[in-house]
């Protein structure tokens with residue numbers, strides 16, 4: 001199963017209306033706020049912002065509270081989640097259905113890009129990184145939040161992994177679609193890059209990583225990277 005199928009089927013609404021509604025106030029919104037705050041500390045007044053894999057605009061909502069007059073473009077593959085994003089943001093933002101490897105956006109035209117739980121879901125993560133590189137302006141900022149593959153275990157990570165996986169596993173009992181989606185989530189983390197590997201790739205593509213932060217012992221991490229000026 002690939003992410004596109006997971007988020008285009010019945011699981012998409014369950015994810016947003018149940019999983020996200022429970023997990024956001026408990027911990028995920030803290031990660032998202034850290035991402036938005038970190039990016040804005042590098043670029044306080046971005047004019048054009050692209051939220052790649054925007055889903056139901058959970059990042060956009062936080063961003064527009066801080067920078068209400070920016071031009072926010074939400075890109076996502078899932079029509080269901082884009083509809084929820086439209087309900088939430090109305091005409092304060094733009095909405096584009098697109099794959100995270102091919103944004104219909106001009107070269108060097110975006111000030112700030114967010115990829116929250118996005119690159120891991122790409123069929124070709126390196127193409128997604130290249131696409132960010134192509135569309136960001138020189139000096140532009142990229143904020144990433146994701147579950148990276150863990151290389152080193154520690155007590156906090158082990159405990160948080162047990163809690164996180166138990167919560168996700170409970171959702172499997174609801175439907176067959178949920179079972180496939182949660183299995184996909186665990187597989188995608190196992191097959192993804194570690195934070196260190198990801199940072200190395202960013203450097204090789206011409207980004208400077210300026211901030212990283214781990215949450216819950218490294219269960220999730222945020223990174224802020226800047227596209228080098230030529």
Ligand SMILES: C[S@@+](CC[C@H](N)C(=O)[O-])C[C@H]1O[C@@H](n2cnc3c(N)ncnc32)[C@H](O)[C@@H]1O
Nearest residue numbers: 003007053054055058077078099100116117121
């Ligand atoms: C876990 S959700 C995260 C949504 C949002 N960024 C957030 O923080 O709440 C992952 C999102 O990635 C989108 N997605 C998955 N595969 C994609 C692809 N190939 N291209 C674009 N979006 C994709 C899904 O539709 C979904 O909205």
